[in-house]
Amino acid sequence: MKRYILLALLLYCLNAKAQTAYTPTADNLATRENFQDMKFGLFIHWGIYSELGDGEWVMHDKKIPYNNYKRLADFFNPQAFNAKEWVQFAKRAGMKYITITSRHHDGFSMFGTKASPYNIVDATPYHKDPLMELAQECQKEGIELHFYYSLLDWGRADYAFGSPIVNGVPVNGNWDSYIKFMKAQLTELITKYPAVKGIWFDGYWERTDVNWHLDEIYGLIHKLNPAIIIGNNHHEAVKDGEDFQMFEKDLPGGNTTGFSAKSKIGQLPLETCETINNSWGFNINDRSYKTTKQIIHYLVNAAGRNANFLLNIGPMPNGKIQPEFADTLAVVGDWMKKNGESVYGTRGNLIAAQQWGVVTYKNKTLYAHVLNMPQQPYIFLPQVKGKVTKATLMSDGSSIKFKQQPEGVFVYADNIKPDAIDTIIELTTN
Numbered sequence: 001m002k003r004y005i006l007l008a009l010l011l012y013c014l015n016a017k018a019q020t021a022y023t024p025t026a027d028n029l030a031t032r033e034n035f036q037d038m039k040f041g042l043f044i045h046w047g048i049y050s051e052l053g054d055g056e057w058v059m060h061d062k063k064i065p066y067n068n069y070k071r072l073a074d075f076f077n078p079q080a081f082n083a084k085e086w087v088q089f090a091k092r093a094g095m096k097y098i099t100i101t102s103r104h105h106d107g108f109s110m111f112g113t114k115a116s117p118y119n120i121v122d123a124t125p126y127h128k129d130p131l132m133e134l135a136q137e138c139q140k141e142g143i144e145l146h147f148y149y150s151l152l153d154w155g156r157a158d159y160a161f162g163s164p165i166v167n168g169v170p171v172n173g174n175w176d177s178y179i180k181f182m183k184a185q186l187t188e189l190i191t192k193y194p195a196v197k198g199i200w201f202d203g204y205w206e207r208t209d210v211n212w213h214l215d216e217i218y219g220l221i222h223k224l225n226p227a228i229i230i231g232n233n234h235h236e237a238v239k240d241g242e243d244f245q246m247f248e249k250d251l252p253g254g255n256t257t258g259f260s261a262k263s264k265i266g267q268l269p270l271e272t273c274e275t276i277n278n279s280w281g282f283n284i285n286d287r288s289y290k291t292t293k294q295i296i297h298y299l300v301n302a303a304g305r306n307a308n309f310l311l312n313i314g315p316m317p318n319g320k321i322q323p324e325f326a327d328t329l330a331v332v333g334d335w336m337k338k339n340g341e342s343v344y345g346t347r348g349n350l351i352a353a354q355q356w357g358v359v360t361y362k363n364k365t366l367y368a369h370v371l372n373m374p375q376q377p378y379i380f381l382p383q384v385k386g387k388v389t390k391a392t393l394m395s396d397g398s399s400i401k402f403k404q405q406p407e408g409v410f411v412y413a414d415n416i417k418p419d420a421i422d423t424i425i426e427l428t429t430n
Contacts, residue, residue, distance in 0.1 A: 366426070
């Protein structure tokens with residue numbers, strides 16, 4: 001009898017757990033679908049750290065005492081900031097959404113918040129809220145807005161950075177106070193700013209043994225606005241309550257940076273983020289700018305793996321975007337005007353990435369992005385489902401010879417003039 005009672009109790013607990021698991025709403029699923037359609041986004045790291053011109057980790061890396069670092073707020077006055085220029089910059093590049101740092105690891109809030117006086121409205125001579133202006137301009141121009149939010153804080157006493165963790169809380173801090181503070185700020189970001197559709201968490205990895213109260217935080221966000229999608233850059237498998245999965249400086253399935261060793265790919269929409277040079281925040285000495293070809297290849301490789309590409313820039317402390325970034329991304333935008341059909345609204349992973357490139361697809365059309373023309377006189381697409389009825393070169397619509405076999409499709413490349421960036425072949429199926 002005891003065995004049956006224990007079994008019944010176990011089944012009850014499992015059922016109760018299943019009942020409390022996160023179930024996305026129809027609005028949330030629609031946001032996810034639109035997110036996957038957009039494919040290309042602008043990541044922005046901007047804060048008082050920009051004044052030092054040495055990246056967003058300058059306080060930590062240069063071991064600047066918190067009370068000294070806070071003085072940067074006294075003369076942060078980005079008079080050249082123009083929300084319209086930033087949004088037009090993104091649109092010119094062919095980007096469909098913007099993700100911007102609302103609060104980074106230094107703890108400074110780049111928005112007007114009542115939860116802390118350490119914010120751009122109250123602590124700087126600027127006394128304005130750039131994120132509100134950006135949110136309003138994004139809504140006006142049809143650009144989706146997401147907020148980056150750091151769970152990590154190097155300065156707050158209740159977070160107690162560096163404190164040992166015992167029983168899921170920092171010994172030297174006040175964890176309940178910190179969780180309450182984050183909930184207050186997230187409530188402001190979701191309820192005050194128009195048309196926000198995403199929250200991009202970071203910093204979880206600093207304390208993997210603490211109780212982050214993610215169930216409460218995620219639950220709060222989804223309660224305030226069920227349509228908002230949540231992602232967390234924790235470098236682990238997806239957790240209950242998350243709506244998309246991100247990969248830092250790596251394509252899904254890759255681990256060249258060492259961040260993604262535990263990032264098992266789940267079933268959620270995917271996003272990969274990368275910097276336009278080698279820095280997230282403004283770095284006056286970093287001139288390692290990626291070329292238009294590198295950026296387009298990253299975007300296409302992400303799309304072929306069914307992921308979005310979120311490309312980061314670090315604006316200057318005066319609020320201006322470096323002209324080097326604008327020039328490069330304008331060329332990317334021109335490429336997207338001509339070839340965006342093969343990226344926007346597509347899905348990937350229908351065919352695994354090949355040595356020559358990747359395949360995206362939409363409805364009954366496959367787009368073979370040949371990034372490296374093979375030495376043999378054909379391009380092989382394995383395990384193509386459906387009968388291919390036509391193959392054309394996307395650049396001019398000219399017909400291309402092909403042969404479909406049980407093992408896949410052979411597209412003959414002997415008469416194809418390779419494109420310098422991406423030779424796109426359209427395959428129509430029935």
